[in-house]
Amino acid sequence: MVPEMEFIISTTKKQELVDITHQVEGSLAKSGVNDGLCNVYVPHATAAIAINENADPEITLDIIDALDKMVKEGGWRHDRIDNNAASHIKAAIVGPSANIPVKEGRLQLGRWQDIFLCEFDGPRERKVIVTVTKQGR
Amino acid sequence: MVPEMEFIISTTKKQELVDITHQVEGSLAKSGVNDGLCNVYVPHATAAIAINENADPEITLDIIDALDKMVKEGGWRHDRIDNNAASHIKAAIVGPSANIPVKEGRLQLGRWQDIFLCEFDGPRERKVIVTVTKQGR
Amino acid sequence: MVPEMEFIISTTKKQELVDITHQVEGSLAKSGVNDGLCNVYVPHATAAIAINENADPEITLDIIDALDKMVKEGGWRHDRIDNNAASHIKAAIVGPSANIPVKEGRLQLGRWQDIFLCEFDGPRERKVIVTVTKQGR
Numbered sequence: 001m002v003p004e005m006e007f008i009i010s011t012t013k014k015q016e017l018v019d020i021t022h023q024v025e026g027s028l029a030k031s032g033v034n035d036g037l038c039n040v041y042v043p044h045a046t047a048a049i050a051i052n053e054n055a056d057p058e059i060t061l062d063i064i065d066a067l068d069k070m071v072k073e074g075g076w077r078h079d080r081i082d083n084n085a086a087s088h089i090k091a092a093i094v095g096p097s098a099n100i101p102v103k104e105g106r107l108q109l110g111r112w113q114d115i116f117l118c119e120f121d122g123p124r125e126r127k128v129i130v131t132v133t134k135q136g137r
Numbered sequence: 138m139v140p141e142m143e144f145i146i147s148t149t150k151k152q153e154l155v156d157i158t159h160q161v162e163g164s165l166a167k168s169g170v171n172d173g174l175c176n177v178y179v180p181h182a183t184a185a186i187a188i189n190e191n192a193d194p195e196i197t198l199d200i201i202d203a204l205d206k207m208v209k210e211g212g213w214r215h216d217r218i219d220n221n222a223a224s225h226i227k228a229a230i231v232g233p234s235a236n237i238p239v240k241e242g243r244l245q246l247g248r249w250q251d252i253f254l255c256e257f258d259g260p261r262e263r264k265v266i267v268t269v270t271k272q273g274r
Numbered sequence: 275m276v277p278e279m280e281f282i283i284s285t286t287k288k289q290e291l292v293d294i295t296h297q298v299e300g301s302l303a304k305s306g307v308n309d310g311l312c313n314v315y316v317p318h319a320t321a322a323i324a325i326n327e328n329a330d331p332e333i334t335l336d337i338i339d340a341l342d343k344m345v346k347e348g349g350w351r352h353d354r355i356d357n358n359a360a361s362h363i364k365a366a367i368v369g370p371s372a373n374i375p376v377k378e379g380r381l382q383l384g385r386w387q388d389i390f391l392c393e394f395d396g397p398r399e400r401k402v403i404v405t406v407t408k409q410g411r
Contacts, residue, residue, distance in 0.1 A: 031274070036273055037174075041245070097236050
């Protein structure tokens with residue numbers, strides 16, 4: 001039996017980066033894998049997974065601002081249907097998953113790295129799926 | 138023996154996003170893996186793999202337009218050699234692969250997610266490689 | 275015992291893309307895996323891993339220029355603390371890892387693809403972690 005390794009994050013803003021490192025570590029512990037690769041996946045088309053600095057929370061606001069400058073709101077074809085084209089474009093660029101090496105049961109994140117759920121069209125409930133594959137020998 | 142899990146997509150435009158979810162599902166079925174991680178990889182430097190909405194096909198045109206605004210055509214060093222620098226830059230930013238969790242033999246794509254081959258310098262024949270690794274216990 | 279599969283790259287510029295394909299191939303050889311997935315991960319929040327063309331070295335300068343245009347220097351909140359916000363934003367967009375399929379012990383890179391460490395805040399010593407997971411059957 002493969003353990004259930006999913007959790008839900010309820011975002012509270014239109015756009016925000018939510019640190020989910022702790023929840024991913026909880027899923028990893030359940031996996032029973034000591035050495036391998038941990039994939040963190042968000043099954044939503046207006047959200048993404050990113051890895052970046054954890055120490056200064058303002059960096060997450062800078063990342064949102066930078067993406068807002070790259071992908072302006074309004075004027076997209078999809079806005080006629082759902083009015084959230086910019087959210088989809090940002091999600092496609094950042095991507096729905098990240099992979100982190102696992103060694104002796106621990107995520108090999110750098111000292112300044114944490115894992116973030118990127119909400120681009122909230123507030124919503126977002127599912128996160130954690131999959132841990134084993135290092136080969 | 139590991140089964141052959143590759144397929145070819147013939148793109149028809151200079152730039153387009155081609156939905157390859159069905160072909161990836163076919164490769165996954167051949168892998169015999171029930172629980173794990175499915176990697177979709179394009180071994181080309183002017184193409185990429187993205188995951189995004191499938192319901193409104195116009196979102197794929199919006200994504201191409203957004204990348205065109207971020208990475209303007211012309212004026213790059215590499216254009217003197219091959220005249221496709223913008224295609225390379227877009228491919229580097231979006232990235233050549235995506236990973237999707239697999240559970241009970243099925244891709245855990247969200248309701249609004251499909252897998253797309255991003256052509257940035259077509260029309261061309263593009264190879265796609267599918268690799269499925271097993272969840273550890 | 276899982277073999278040590280890490281190496282250090284000393285970058286020499288503020289920003290550069292360093293080709294690390296040869297080092298990754300060395301780690302892959304030590305892994306003993308013939309068929310699977312090779313993950314290349316950088317545990318730093320101002321560096322990234324990208325895959326792109328190897329033949330014309332100027333493409334790496336074009337990629338740096340394109341990111342500089344997308345993410346301008348200065349004016350970010352995090353600059354008040356560390357003056358490297360743009361480096362963090364670029365790292366978050368490009369991402370800290372890449373995955374390459376492995377077949378018969380060889381990376382399935384395309385003819386025009388190599389693996390690059392992207393330095394956005396150098397010169398520094400950067401660690402790269404290689405993890406190889408086995409294809410399931």
